[in-house]
Amino acid sequence: MNVVTPPAALTPKDFTSDQEVRWCPGCGDYAILKSVRATLAELGVEPRNTVFVSGIGCAARFPYYMETYGFHTIHGRAPAIATGLKIANPELDIWVVSGDGDSLSIGGNHLLHVLRRDVDLQFLLFNNEIYGLTKGQYSPTSKRGTRSPSTPAGSIDNPVSAASFALGCGSRFVARSIDTLQKHMPTVLKRAHQHRGASFVEIFQNCIVYNDGTFNRFTERDIAADNQIDVVHGEPLIFGADRNKGLRVRPGSLALEVVTLGENGIGMDDILVHDETDRILATMLVAMDPPEFPVAIGVIYCNPAESSYIDHMRTVPAARDSSQGKGDINALLRKGHTWTVG
């Protein structure tokens, strides 16, 4: 009798390429790389079906470091390449890795379309609020007043919120994590992978050289618990070092407010319960910022659809053939006005 040996489970090392990682020492990208490798091993995905697609930037060096297929493409165009790949081979599991400049500046248009089309892939936006690779110019997510080589007197542009943008594009999966959260990030990445459609994950990533500490207001160890809220579907929106703060809708308004349990008669019944399918709640959660509010991380919005972009694409030729018959490209080219260039 033949005995079939089950394939050995893959480990993060199996997703590690032989390329030397060339990010600055202390860059948040290392922690994200570690988390992604661990997530893929835990998911048990096959490297031969997995593709990492990136544009240009420090974050975009990611595909080199993964023992999977990969494309290091052109600035801001990873969504277009990834869309083409998915259409050509829907079996592929596609992860796009991009920086905030790559995806919201030159690539803003492309990000918009991959999200609204809902192409089945995971889009990871490493947000460090700066251009890292080109030595620290301000980016579309940089805070107003950011001093950089391109804005020595301080930027006068209002920043865009990556997660609000994704919701505005019609993304049906919007989540967030932080580079240093090695336990949290895999849970978010696994949910993103599970979701059919375009999953958008913003990862706050510290650029130690050009924008060090830009997220300290909610990532510093001693204040993190009071300035972050990890939202979990079906669970009350509570946070704080003492787990005694919560979010509720301010009576008589359409706004959120932070309340303290046990104060002014506030009890658990007053606290909102997270519903990840609620788009309006998601819109309010992604807009929160310290010091008034904690920053929301976790799966903020997830609204599954029954069919995917690829399913729809398959129905188009069938509908066309049944109404107009099979096309003939030769006949089409020779139809109507033709001319010969002498």
Ligand SMILES: Cc1ncc(C[n+]2csc(CCOP(=O)(O)OP(=O)(O)O)c2C)c(N)n1
């Ligand atoms: C067409 C084009 N324009 C500009 C550049 C220069 N450039 C390279 S990376 C980059 C921005 C990178 O910033 P970001 O996407 O935030 O990624 P990070 O390096 O911070 O990870 C720019 C403007 C380029 N390579 N190609």
